[in-house]
Amino acid sequence: MRAFEAPFERVTNRNFPKGPEVLAPGHGACQGCGEALALRLVLKALGTEFIAVSATGCMEVCTSRFPNTSWQMPWIHVAFENAAAVASGVEAATRVLKRKGRGHDQRIPVVALAGDGGTADIGLQALSGALERFHENFVYVCLDNEAYMNTGFQRSSATPFRASTTTSPVGACSKGQHTWKKNMPAIAAAHGIPYVATASPAFHLDLMNKIRRAAAVEGPAYVHVFSPCPTGWLMKPELAVESARLAVSSRIFPLYEVLDGSYRINRPAPNPTPLADYFRAQGRYRHLTEDDVAFIARRVNSDYERLVDLAERRPVS
Amino acid sequence: MAGRLAMDVSVAVAEAVRLANADVIAAYPITPQTRIVERLAELVANGQLDADYIPVESEHSAMSSSIGAAAAGARTFTATSSQGLALMNEMVYVAPGLRVPIVMVVANRAISAPIALGNDHSDIMSVRDSGWLSFFAENGQEALDLTLAAFRIAEDPEVSLPVCLSLDGFILTHITEPVLMPDQTEVDRFLPPFKPSVQLDIKDPISMGLWAPPDVYAEARKAMALALFSAKKTVVKAFDEFNRIFGRRYRPVETYRQEDAETVIISMGSISETAMTAVDEMRDLGHKVGLVRLRLWRPFPEEELLAALAGAKNVAVVDRHLILGCGSGPVGLEVKSLVCNSGLRPNITNFFLGLGGRDVTRANFKYIRERAAGVRNQLRAEFVGVYE
Ligand SMILES: Cc1ncc(C[n+]2csc(CCOP(=O)(O)OP(=O)(O)O)c2C)c(N)n1
Ligand code: SF4
Ligand SMILES: [Mg+2]
Numbered sequence: 001m002r003a004f005e006a007p008f009e010r011v012t013n014r015n016f017p018k019g020p021e022v023l024a025p026g027h028g029a030c031q032g033c034g035e036a037l038a039l040r041l042v043l044k045a046l047g048t049e050f051i052a053v054s055a056t057g058c059m060e061v062c063t064s065r066f067p068n069t070s071w072q073m074p075w076i077h078v079a080f081e082n083a084a085a086v087a088s089g090v091e092a093a094t095r096v097l098k099r100k101g102r103g104h105d106q107r108i109p110v111v112a113l114a115g116d117g118g119t120a121d122i123g124l125q126a127l128s129g130a131l132e133r134f135h136e137n138f139v140y141v142c143l144d145n146e147a148y149m150n151t152g153f154q155r156s157s158a159t160p161f162r163a164s165t166t167t168s169p170v171g172a173c174s175k176g177q178h179t180w181k182k183n184m185p186a187i188a189a190a191h192g193i194p195y196v197a198t199a200s201p202a203f204h205l206d207l208m209n210k211i212r213r214a215a216a217v218e219g220p221a222y223v224h225v226f227s228p229c230p231t232g233w234l235m236k237p238e239l240a241v242e243s244a245r246l247a248v249s250s251r252i253f254p255l256y257e258v259l260d261g262s263y264r265i266n267r268p269a270p271n272p273t274p275l276a277d278y279f280r281a282q283g284r285y286r287h288l289t290e291d292d293v294a295f296i297a298r299r300v301n302s303d304y305e306r307l308v309d310l311a312e313r314r315p316v317s
Numbered sequence: 318m319a320g321r322l323a324m325d326v327s328v329a330v331a332e333a334v335r336l337a338n339a340d341v342i343a344a345y346p347i348t349p350q351t352r353i354v355e356r357l358a359e360l361v362a363n364g365q366l367d368a369d370y371i372p373v374e375s376e377h378s379a380m381s382s383s384i385g386a387a388a389a390g391a392r393t394f395t396a397t398s399s400q401g402l403a404l405m406n407e408m409v410y411v412a413p414g415l416r417v418p419i420v421m422v423v424a425n426r427a428i429s430a431p432i433a434l435g436n437d438h439s440d441i442m443s444v445r446d447s448g449w450l451s452f453f454a455e456n457g458q459e460a461l462d463l464t465l466a467a468f469r470i471a472e473d474p475e476v477s478l479p480v481c482l483s484l485d486g487f488i489l490t491h492i493t494e495p496v497l498m499p500d501q502t503e504v505d506r507f508l509p510p511f512k513p514s515v516q517l518d519i520k521d522p523i524s525m526g527l528w529a530p531p532d533v534y535a536e537a538r539k540a541m542a543l544a545l546f547s548a549k550k551t552v553v554k555a556f557d558e559f560n561r562i563f564g565r566r567y568r569p570v571e572t573y574r575q576e577d578a579e580t581v582i583i584s585m586g587s588i589s590e591t592a593m594t595a596v597d598e599m600r601d602l603g604h605k606v607g608l609v610r611l612r613l614w615r616p617f618p619e620e621e622l623l624a625a626l627a628g629a630k631n632v633a634v635v636d637r638h639l640i641l642g643c644g645s646g647p648v649g650l651e652v653k654s655l656v657c658n659s660g661l662r663p664n665i666t667n668f669f670l671g672l673g674g675r676d677v678t679r680a681n682f683k684y685i686r687e688r689a690a691g692v693r694n695q696l697r698a699e700f701v702g703v704y705e
Binding site: 048049050053054060064065066067068071072073074075076078081082085087088089090092093094095102103108125128129132 | 341367368373374375377383384385386388389393407411415510518522523524525526527528529530
């Protein structure tokens with residue numbers, strides 16, 4: 001079965017999942033947290049008939065202080081760098097137990113959830129192993145707030161060029177992060193898995209349908225979700241969704257899918273909004289000069305054009 | 318394939334995992350453990366064991382996947398050695414904390430540096446305090462039998478903790494030994510199917526691995542400590558049942574000619590067979606010497622050991638791991654701390670032996686007996702068989 005044909009019920013405004021929140025309220029995320037919003041939408045798309053595996057990070061800590069839990073499906077947290085490996089074991093177990101008549105007679109998606117640090121840095125090896133081993137019912141969701149937020153806003157390899165963090169601070173000899181954001185979706189796609197997508201909480205139906213497709217495909221799927229963090233980005237809490245929208249329209253975080261190796265851009269931005277509009281609300285970019293913005297825009301545009309190129313040469317059909 | 322067979326000990330362990338009908342095996346190759354997991358991969362590939370073999374990309378992931386699999390209700394096995402155990406260390410500590418009954422065989426090999434392949438106990442001692450039940454096998458039969466017993470003990474709802482079995486690398490893992498291979502019906506009588514009391518289940522969701530604020534962390538750790546101590550009851554019960562079904566008796570602590578011994582040597586693992594031969598030879602010369610072997614290391618079998626040492630004037634403790642910067646080895650420390658408040662007053666000496674694959678000989682044990690009877694107030698353990 002191709003990822004393109006994976007059967008799932010599309011979420012629309014009409015049949016939007018009703019009933020109580022799957023991520024129970026009462027968790028401790030900051031006001032306006034875009035990562036909690038992204039997680040809420042991911043879980044709403046999935047319902048409760050799956051097994052969740054969380055990596056250590058903001059979303060794990062703020063939802064699971066003993067004796068309380070926000071998770072209404074079976075959930076396990078083991079450590080920071082190994083959500084993919086734990087999920088591999090869970091996935092194998094559910095399949096074997098079904099085969100041996102000791103489990104449930106249904107397909108059980110196993111969904112690993114981790115931050116950008118738990119994915120692109122310390123968890124990359126475990127993730128690569130899991131993607132390469134081609135676990136049948138395996139979904140990996142990276143909630144990317146572009147730094148180690150849980151430990152106080154340190155840089156990760158997914159922190160964008162020139163963003164200021166507590167370990168890539170601006171100073172007399174530094175203009176902030178001096179490396180470009182690691183391209184995690186491309187790394188995931190390089191494993192030849194059936195489904196890779198980027199998503200954003202500003203486009204909630206698109207996000208939820210990508211998660212549903214990811215859970216429906218046979219074989220590993222990777223979804224990279226932009227997750228604005230007002231606290232770490234030094235941004236007003238009411239701007240999380242707006243910043244997520246601007247990230248897409250300015251091309252710095254394009255929404256696209258890779259289905260069985262074919263590309264599709266979901267929100268094309270032929271006439272991008274100025275990057276400066278995206279940067280302006282965020283204190284982590286306060287130090288950027290016009291020249292800096294222009295320099296970054298050149299790279300952002302060339303990355304975007306490469307994506308357009310791929311989508312034209314290898315369209316989803 | 319039941320009955321009396323000649324078999325590589327590693328293969329015998331793999332056969333025990335097959336007889337246990339394990340569901341998930343997650344492992345990464347490292348010498349001298351490899352033969353065990355290669356054989357398991359073969360058994361799965363040949364359809365002789367209906368399990369998922371996860372060829373993980375590291376030992377850290379081997380233990381992570383094992384934790385996930387066991388939490389989801391699968392009977393789970395892994396094996397490693399030395400650097401592999403060191404790499405999985407973080408996860409070795411998490412498994413007992415989550416109360417997942419994984420069974421792990423450690424083919425003991427020295428820890429780097431210098432990098433070495435030879436056998437000692439420095440790998441397993443690095444996870445001494447992690448909360449696993451820990452056994453040491455003496456020979457091939459015991460390796461096979463204890464692997465079966467490990468599943469039953471780990472999965473007992475009263476225990477629900479991971480169990481680790483140490484086999485001396487090469488000296489056991491790479492040796493062909495005669496073993497009595499149990500048949501499947503006997504094993505099925507001994508080892509019921511794994512029925513976890515809690516597991517990751519879509520029909521009955523639970524959260525595992527919540528974070529503990531200071532008002533509950535200490536309580537959770539205390540509960541683990543008590544559970545590990547009381548697991549000894551289950552160990553003894555499982556050994557009794559094992560004896561009833563298979564006719565082979567195991568105890569947490571074994572003794573050999575120790576009843577009237579003035580000098581008692583304490584050892585673990587395969588060198589105990591050499592030690593027994595040495596004891597016989599020394600007895601022939603009129604020395605009152607005996608051997609006490611720890612089969613169970615965690616929980617530490619306090620009562621059994623004190624009972625075994627009750628008549629001894631001299632206790633010589635053999636250690637195969639250095640606690641660098643400390644005058645005793647781990648077994649030495651343990652014995653001294655146990656004895657010091659017990660009312661017994663033996664002269665305790667401690668010896669480092671067989672590090673990094675150095676041969677352990679009968680002559681070593683004879684030397685140890687002499688020193689144990691001669692040296693008083695030993696401050697630091699003595700290196701035996703090490704060149705100046
Ligand atoms: C092995 C290990 N190293 C470091 C840490 C400390 N730590 C916990 S969460 C975290 C950062 C998490 O960052 P990310 O994955 O991006 O998630 P976020 O909190 O940003 O959502 C770090 C460094 C840890 N728990 N374990
Ligand atoms: S620090 Fe950022 S990601 Fe973490 S809870 Fe607060 S807003 Fe959300
Ligand atoms: Mg982050």
